[in-house]
Amino acid sequence: MWDNSLNRYIDISNLRFSDLSVHRPSAAKRFAGEWRKQTVRTLSFLLTAIFAAGLQAAENLNVLGNKPRWSVLEHYQQTITRDEFEHLVNDVYGTHGFASDLIEIKGDRARILMNRDAQKFFTLRFAADDSGRKSVPRLWRPAKSLPPMETDKPLSGLKIALDPGHLGGSWAKMEERWFQVGDSTPVQEGDLTLRVAQLLATRLRDLGAKVSFVRDTDEPTTGKRPDDFRELARKILIKNGVPQPRDDVLDSIDPEKERTIRWQSEILFYRYSEIRRRAALVNFKLHPDLVLCLHFNAEGWGDPTNPLLTDTNHLHLLVNGSYLAEELEFDDERFEMIRRLLSRAYDEELPLTDTIASTMARDTGLPPYAYPTTNSTTKVGRSGYVYARNLLATRLYRCPVVYCEPYVMNSKDVFARIQAGDYEGTRNINGIERKSIFREYADSVADGLVDYYSKARGGGN
Ligand SMILES: [Zn+2]
Numbered sequence: 001m002w003d004n005s006l007n008r009y010i011d012i013s014n015l016r017f018s019d020l021s022v023h024r025p026s027a028a029k030r031f032a033g034e035w036r037k038q039t040v041r042t043l044s045f046l047l048t049a050i051f052a053a054g055l056q057a058a059e060n061l062n063v064l065g066n067k068p069r070w071s072v073l074e075h076y077q078q079t080i081t082r083d084e085f086e087h088l089v090n091d092v093y094g095t096h097g098f099a100s101d102l103i104e105i106k107g108d109r110a111r112i113l114m115n116r117d118a119q120k121f122f123t124l125r126f127a128a129d130d131s132g133r134k135s136v137p138r139l140w141r142p143a144k145s146l147p148p149m150e151t152d153k154p155l156s157g158l159k160i161a162l163d164p165g166h167l168g169g170s171w172a173k174m175e176e177r178w179f180q181v182g183d184s185t186p187v188q189e190g191d192l193t194l195r196v197a198q199l200l201a202t203r204l205r206d207l208g209a210k211v212s213f214v215r216d217t218d219e220p221t222t223g224k225r226p227d228d229f230r231e232l233a234r235k236i237l238i239k240n241g242v243p244q245p246r247d248d249v250l251d252s253i254d255p256e257k258e259r260t261i262r263w264q265s266e267i268l269f270y271r272y273s274e275i276r277r278r279a280a281l282v283n284f285k286l287h288p289d290l291v292l293c294l295h296f297n298a299e300g301w302g303d304p305t306n307p308l309l310t311d312t313n314h315l316h317l318l319v320n321g322s323y324l325a326e327e328l329e330f331d332d333e334r335f336e337m338i339r340r341l342l343s344r345a346y347d348e349e350l351p352l353t354d355t356i357a358s359t360m361a362r363d364t365g366l367p368p369y370a371y372p373t374t375n376s377t378t379k380v381g382r383s384g385y386v387y388a389r390n391l392l393a394t395r396l397y398r399c400p401v402v403y404c405e406p407y408v409m410n411s412k413d414v415f416a417r418i419q420a421g422d423y424e425g426t427r428n429i430n431g432i433e434r435k436s437i438f439r440e441y442a443d444s445v446a447d448g449l450v451d452y453y454s455k456a457r458g459g460g461n
Contacts, residue, residue, distance in 0.1 A: 058117055059115060059331050059332075060115075060116065060329060060330055060331045061330060061331055061332045062330045062332055062333055063232075063236065063272075064268070064272050064273070064276065065330060065331075065332035065333070066332055067332070068114070068331055068332050068334075068335030068336075069335075070114050070122050070335060072339065073112075073122055073124065073335075073338065073339065073342065075137045076124065076136065076137070076339075076342040077124065077125050077134070078125050078126065078127045078132070078133065078134045079127065079133060079134045079135065079136045079137075079342065080126060080127060080133070080136075080342060080344075081126055081127050081128075081129060081130065081133065082105065082108065082110075082126040085105070085110060085124075085126060085341075086105060088341050088346060089103060089105075089341070091380075092321040092322075092341075092346055092378075092380065092388055093320075093321050093322070093323055093337050093340075093341055093388075094323060094328065095321070095322050095323075095378040095388070096322065096323065096324050096325055096375075097325055098323075098325045098328040098329075099325065099328075099329065101113055101116070102328055102329075102334060103338075108125060108126050108128070109123055109124060109125050109126060110123070110124045110126070111123055111124075112124060112334070112338060113331075113334070114331065114335075115331060124338075124342075136342070136343065136344050138343050138344075138398075138399075139287050139398070139399070140159075140287070140288065140289045140290065140345075140398075140399035140400065141289050142289075142347070142348045142400075142456075143348065143352075143452070143453055143456030143457055144456060144457070144458075146158060146289075146453075146457055148457075149208075149453075149454075149457045150208055153207060153208030154207055154208065154449075154450050154453045154454040154457070155204060155207040155208045155209035155449060155450070155453055156207075156208030156209075157208065157210070158208070158209045158210065158289055158290075158453065159209070159210045159212070159286075159287065159288045159289045159290075160204055160209045160210070160211050160212075160288055160289065160290055160291075160292060160449075161211075161212045161213070161214050161282055161286045161288035161290070161291045161292070162197040162200060162201060162211060162212070162213050162214065162291075162292055162294065163197075163213075163214040163215065163278060163282075163291050163292065163293045163294065163393065163397075164190070164193035164194040164196065164197040164213075164214075164215055164294050165189065165190065165193045165293060165294055165295040165296075166189050166190035166193060166270075166295075167190045167215075167218055167219070167220055167270060167274070168188045168189065168190025168191035168192075168193070168194060168218040169188070169190065169191065169217075169218025169219070170218070171190065171218070171220070171270060172186070172188035172189070172190055172191070173252075173304075174226075174266050174270060175189075175190065175270050176252075176304070177189035177190055178304055179301050179304040179305075179307040179409075179410060180304065180305060180307070181307060181309070181415065184419055185418075185419060187409055187410070187415065187418055189295065189296050189298075189409065190218060191218065192296050192409070192418065192438070193294045193295060193296065194215070194216070194217075194218065195422060195438045196294050196438050196441045196442050197213065197216075197294055198216075199422070199438055199439055199441075199442040200292070200294070200441075200442035200445055200446060201213070203442060203443065203446040204446060204449070207446065207449070207450060209449075212286045212288065214278045214281055214282060214286070214291070215278065220269075220270070220274050220277075221274060221277045221278055221281060222269070222273040222274045222276070222277035223277075224269055224273045225269055226262070226265040226266045226268070226269040226270075227265065228265075228269070228273075229264070229265040229268035229269055229273070230261055230265045232265070232268060233245075233261045233262075233264035233265035233268060234261050236264060237259060237261065237264060242259045245259055245260060245261050245264075246259065246260045246261070247260065247261050247262060248260060248261075248262045249262050249263055252303065252304055252305070253302070253303050271392070272392070275392045275393055275396070276392075276396070278393070278397075279392075279393070279396035279397055282396075282397045282398070282399070283396075283397065283398045288399055289399060289400070290348075290349070290352070290399055290400040290401070290402065291393075291397045291399060291400075291401045291402070292401075292402050292404065292445065293393055293394070293401060293402065293403040293404065294404055294441075294445075295403070295404060295405050296405075296406065296407050296408075296409045296414075297314070297315075297316075297369070297405045297406065297407060297408050297409070298408055298409045298410050299312055299408050299410060299411070301410045307410055308410065309410055309411070309412050309415055310408065310410060310411050310412070311411065311412060312408055312411055313366055313367075313407065313408045313411040313413055313414060314366055314367050314368065314369035314408060315357075315360055315361060315364060315366035315367070315368060315369060315385055315405070315406040315407070316357075316368060316369035316385050316386070316387060316405050317353050317356065317357045317360070317385055317386050317387075317402060317403060317404050317405065318353075318377075318386070318387055318388070318389045318391065318394060318403040318405065319346065319349045319350055319353050319380065319386060319387075319388050319389075319394060319401070319402070319403070320340060320345070320346070320349075320388065320389070320390060320391070320394035320395050320401060321346065321378060321380065321388025321389065321390065322376065322377050322378040322387070322388040322389050322390055323337055323390045324375075324376060324390070327390055333390075333395075336395050336396065337390075337395070339398075340395060340398075343398065343399075345398075345399060345400045345401070348400040349400035349401060349402060350380060350381055350386070351381075351452065351456075352400060352402060352448075352449075352452050353381065353386050353402045354381040354382055354383045354385075354386055355383075355448050355451050355452040356402055356404070356444075356445055356448030356449065356452070357381070357383040357384075357385035357386050357448070358383050358385075358448065358451075359444050359445075359447040359448035359451060360385070360404070360406055360441075360444040360445065360448065361383065361385055362444070363440060363443060363444035363447065364406055364407070364440060364441075364444055366406060366407070368384045368385045369385075369405070371387065376389060376390075377389045391403065404441075404445065406441060406444075407437065407441070412430075413430055414437065416429055416430055417429055417434070417436070417437040418437060420436065420437075421436065422436045422438045422439065423436045424436075424439075
């Protein structure tokens with residue numbers, strides 16, 4: 001999540017395959033929507049789009065976005081008070097401001113824009129007060145709704161899905177999550193996160209949790225591949241001011257690579273299609289009480305075959321929030337934000353993430369990461385390590401999501417620990433006796449979960 005890749009974390013898309021002219025030629029005409037430039041990002045030509053939908057007023061959807069199902073929000077009528085709604089909009093989700101017609105709060109209701117062209121709005125009615133609040137419909141269970149804790153099993157009955165970030169394996173170079181120092185073992189984030197997930201799963205099961213994996217191999221969960229997105233990638237580039245996009249990337253440091261069909265189709269595959277597919281698994285199959293997204297951080301390393309190693313090392317965790325004004329313009333993203341807000345995932349994920357941040361900070365000794373700007377994040381919670389940010393995974397997984405970003409992979413210290421691999425007990429690395437970096441990571445997350453659920457469930461000690 002280093003600076004020169006910030007743009008890739010913008011949610012350009014949730015692929016709706018039926019909307020792609022690549023797959024259904026008749027959809028080509030519907031693709032004739034206007035395209036909008038990302039104004040706040042360095043790479044302004046990237047990947048934002050407005051689709052026209054059928055004969056009705058154009059819906060303003062993100063490139064691969066799903067058509068919002070606003071009627072779902074009817075189930076949330078009178079489940080939230082006006083005060084709570086205002087707090088979550090102002091302090092968590094809409095911290096960067098937004099156009100005044102998107103959400104208007106008046107009296108006992110909020111008016112939420114569904115479609116600007118058609119001037120259609122959704123009306124959300126507030127609960128009069130706490131005692132009049134209807135229960136929130138949701139499939140996940142907050143800590144206080146779990147069955148009583150079994151002795152010595154603080155996570156008993158808790159359903160946790162582990163989401164090891166990225167793919168690793170033969171995909172790591174394409175994902176730009178690969179670097180190699182000389183002849184040493186290449187560092188591939190997707191392999192590191194999977195190793196942590198496997199160790200963590202064992203610990204969590206011992207603590208009573210029911211653990212599932214969103215990914216448990218180094219192969220994609222999506223059935224799509226980059227070639228499936230070539231036509232879409234070409235259209236995106238043309239619409240964003242690259243009239244004759246090149247087919248291929250010259251090499252890994254090609255400064256124009258992001259203007260090629262290859263690079264765009266690959267990112268549509270490994271980020272947008274892949275995460276979309278993972279979200280479908282989480283939401284329709286796994287139904288966990290929470291998802292742990294496991295990542296390793298990095299600072300810009302330049303040429304991956306001759307990477308820059310740094311002295312910088314740090315930790316931070318993310319929860320969903322801090323939407324940009326331009327992200328909220330998209331009908332699908334606004335809908336997803338409102339649904340998430342109303343699900344009250346934040347009430348659970350913030351204290352949980354804060355607790356995990358504290359044990360990770362204690363066990364790793366890492367200082368908090370400070371984002372260079374506040375353009376896309378908002379600091380939240382009390383630990384000093386947690387930020388709200390609108391990432392695709394944290395928005396789409398319909399349950400509390402804890403997104404971990406410890407360790408700068410290309411720091412000298414972390415690099416040495418990764419090269420040492422996994423081992424039991426401790427070893428001397430750079431003059432200090434330490435656990436393997438994988439076990440330290442897994443144990444620090446497990447410790448946080450134990451702290452949080454022991455207290456929140458009120459049983460045991
Ligand atoms: Zn990552």
